[in-house]
Amino acid sequence: MNIVIVGGGPAGLYFAILMKRAFPGHAITVYERNRPDDTFGFGVVFSDQTLDNFERYDRDSYTAITDHFAYWDDIEIHFKGTVHRVSGNGFCGCSRTTLLQLLHERARSLGVELVFGREIVDVAALGGADLIVAADGINSRIRDTFADHFRPQVDLRPNKFSWMGSTRPLDAFNFFFRETEAGIFIAHCYQYEPGRSTWVLETDPGTFDRAGLGTMGEEESARFLEGVFAEELQGHRLVTNRSIWRNFPMIRCERWVKGNIVLLGDAKATAHFSIGSGTKLAMEDAIALFEAFRAHPTSVAQALAAFETGRREEVEKTQHAADVSLVWFEHLDRFWHMEPTQFAFGLMTRSKAITYDNLALRAPQFVGKVDRMVAGQARCLGLPVDIARPRPPMFQPFKLRDMVMDNRVVVSPMCQYSAEDGVPNDWHLVHLGSRAVGGAGLIFTEMTDVSEEGLITRGCAGLYNDAQEAAWRRIVDYVHAHSRAKICLQLGHAGRKGGTKLMWEGIDEPLEDGGWPILSASPLPYFPHSRVPRAMTRADMDKVRDDFVAATQRGLRAGFDMVELHCAHGYLLASFISPLTNIRDDAYGGPLANRLRFPLEVFRAMRAAWPDHKPMSVRISATDWKEGGLSGEESVAVARAFAEAGADLIDVSTGQTVHDSAPVYGRMFQTPFSDQIRNEAGLATMCVGNITTADQVNTIIAAGRADLVALARPHLVDPFFTMRAAAWYGVADVHCPPQYLAGKEQIFRNTVRDRQELTELKLKARPKTHQRGPQALLKSAAE
Incomplete structure (x- = not known):
């Protein structure tokens, strides 16, 4: 086979090495636009796991690389005069120039032909090739030539960054944060050989402009940043090498292959430098292609x-982690107010690849500080907590007005579609009662409708007559008698999504017969084939408002601890808030303030009917997941408006507003919206959405992304989710009814052994430490 590789970066070279080693008869030529001794860039980063892959696929190049790297196990976070050192990370740095030279030597030794100083502008000139590998980087000519086929999407991120170097030695990966009159600057720094370290300088566009960096040349901007990071540089200089300021391009391609042409490395996909994965991704591409x-x-x-x-799939997972990571740095001002330990924990867990449990295994002293920090926050709420021996974050109490929850775990509202004439029955008693007994701090009812015409389906629960009130009272009394859980009544009105089938018969699908008149902000059907709702008149608004107040009063008599107003998921009040569903031209349509007018009117009326000492929350859809809909930025304004009206908690969900939305799913996919509202608006939030483990709950609370964490599906199959987590973390005083104490004692005994065994397995499974060369290098650097 005749193979031509366009681009002599790590991806192209490593693929050439692997193919030539396995198939010596193949003719392989690498064309590189630069000269062999060009020295662009500074250092590259690999993880222990990546090095393991290199050793497995080509030990000779692995040995050459590990003889020339600088190894570190720690990450240091320097923030507002504090330093947090987090161990157990296992990374190495290597000079990019050295890496390329080592790969050149290995490729030549195998018989790969390397052609330097040759730009391939037309693949037609490579007509004799059986395979053409386009590894020609971010600015790939081949990708751009066939853009109609590869369909690349390039997202230029707003932050500005520049790669520089320094002679300052470093024995850890360092994040330095500095606030100046112009704004905040970030330095991502790591050593890659003795006396040489990479410094990636980053800032937001506003700070960049105010500092005047756009008018400075390389040397002038380096001198400016030496002033910003004078303390961190410790007298060393910043070195430039094509250190231009740029915006990071997140590149994705719909297709990677065209005939015998394949995109590789940065030509097909990029990953932000904040997770150190660019070169890793490129070389693992080479392994996968091989x-x-x-x-x-x-x-x-x-x-x-x-x-x-x-x-x-693997590339998209890496890119998703990089996306989440880079957004954290783009919104640094959102976290600038945080206590330094929480800031450091948020930084470490920003991409979701590192979690509370992961850090507890690798950096127990740091996690101990995190636990004490969260306990201290609980004490600031006036709650009696043990700071010296703190519980994990999810088991710290929380307070809203006079209501105190034992822990941060919430059973999310989940429609059961099992009521009869709106009356909850034994199913609801067992469903909610068992989950309360299971240890959660707060239990939510399903969306409970305030009128018969406000029902979603015939199986939905209501609270608009005496029979329903009595049934709810029975459930609330059971929860209070047999658990320490608090219980919240979620009130809503289906609006245009009313008169539909049960979930298992076709969610949101209209009833074929026997439906009822439906209302909405505007006469827009949910599906094209759904019934068209009537646009609400002022008289309709008065009735609906009064229905909500009446249901609130019934909820008070039933003994609920808290009430929530449902303003999400395209139901009646949500239809006013979203511009996709509100096209009114009166005082209730148009600008956001107008669209909020009626939902706020309802909430204020409910607040007036609900005791001051009891809390209220509002569930919102923080984004509609569709262009032209509600944005994350607008959701902050929505949350603030409800907080000013007396809401104590914002329950942050997303979407379900229109049938053709396009959510971006994934683990904890809605949590960033809670994070934004909590830390930009300074409000208590509850997050929900594909949160499945106690580890995730701890991570979210400790990082300050939410104050409460709601779980739905995990609670469906495990009512004792919280009790199991308490056993895992050794929180022995979690409440348990006397009837179940024997079971609690058993699970606590067994879990001690289970956790010890799993911890030992994880420690054994960790990648080995590649310390053949680095210790000598670091010792030399320190001397």
Whole structure:
């Protein structure tokens, strides 16, 4: 096979090495636009896991690389005069120039032809090639030539950054944060060889402009930043090398393959430098492409198809982690007010790859500080907590007005579609009662409708007559008698999503017969085939407002601890807030303040009917997941408006406003919206959405992304989610009814052994420490 590789970066070179080593008969040529001794860039980063891959695939290049790297196990976070050192990370730095030279030598030794100073501008000139690998970087000519086929999407991120270097030695990966008159600057720094360290300088566009960096040349901007980071540089200078300021391009391609051409490395996909994955991603691309050819050695078409199919998921996962990470740095001002330990924990867990449990295993002293910090926050609420021996974050109490919850775990509102004439029955008693007994701090009812015409389905619960009130009273009394959980009544009105089938018969699908008249902000059906709702008149608004007040009063008589107003998911009040569903031209449509007018009117009326000592919350959809809909920024204004009206907690959900929304799902996918509202508006929030483990709950609370964490599906199959978590973390005084004490004692005994065994397995499974060369290098650097 005749293979031509365009681009002599790590991806192209490593693929050439692996292919030539496995298939010596292949003719492989690498064309590189730069000269072999050009020295662009500073250092690159690899993790222990990546080094393990290198050793497995080509030990000779692995040995050459590990003989020239600087290793570190720690990350240091320097913030407002504090330093947090977090161990157990296992990374190494290597000079980019050295890495390329080592790969050059290895490729030549195998018989790969390297051609330097040659720009390939037309792949037609490579007509004799059986395979063309486009590894020509972010500015790939081949990708751009066939852009109509590859369909690249380039998202230029707003922050500005520049790669520089320094002679300051470093024995850890360092994050430095500095606030100046112009704004906040960030330095991402790591050593890559003795006496040489990479400094990636980053700032937001406003700070960049105020500092005048756009008018400065490389040397002038380096001198400016030496002043900003004078303390951190410790007398060392910043070194430039094509250190221009730029915006990071997040690149994704719809297709990676065209005939016998395949995109590789940065040409096909980029990942932000804040997770140190660019070179890693490129070289692992090379491994995946090689594996595809090893599986299909005689068919280029089959190999390329296997590569794209098999590799895409892993690349997209890495890019998603990078996306989440870079957004954290783009919104640094959101976290600037935080206590330094919480700031450091938020930084460490920003991409979701590192969690509370992960850090507890690797950096127990740091997690101990985090636990004490969260306990201190609980004490500031006037709650009696043990700061010297604190519980994990999820088991710290929380207070809203006079209501105190034992822990931060919430059973999310989940429609059961099992009521009869709106009356909750034994199913609801068992459903809510068992989860209260299971240890959660707060239990939510399903959306409980304030009128018969406000029902979503015939199976939905209501609170608009005496029979319903009595049934709810029975459930509330059970929860209070047999648990320490608090119980919240969620009130709503279906609006245009009313008169629909039960979930398992077709969610949001209109009833074929027997429906009822429906209302909305505007006469827009949910599905094109749904019934058209009537746009609400002022008389309709008066009735609906009074229905909410009446249901609130019934909820008070039933004994609920808290009440929540449902203003999310496209139901009646949400239909006023979203511009996608509100096209009114009166005082209740148009600008956000007008669209909020009626929902706020309802909330204020409910607040007036609800005792001052009892809390209220509001559930909102923080984004509609559709262009032209409510944005994350607007949701902050929505949250503030409800808080000013007396809301104590914002229950942050997203979407379900329109049928053609396009949510971006994933673990904890709605938590960033809670994070934004909590830390920009300074409000208590509850997050929800694909949160499945106690580890995730601890991570969210400790990082300050929410104050309460609601879980739905995990509670459906495990009412004792919280009790199990208490056993895992050794929180022995979690409440348990006397009937179940024997079971509690058993699970606490067994879990001690289970946790010890799992911890030992995790420690054994950690990548080995590659310390052949680095210790000598770091010792030399320190001397």
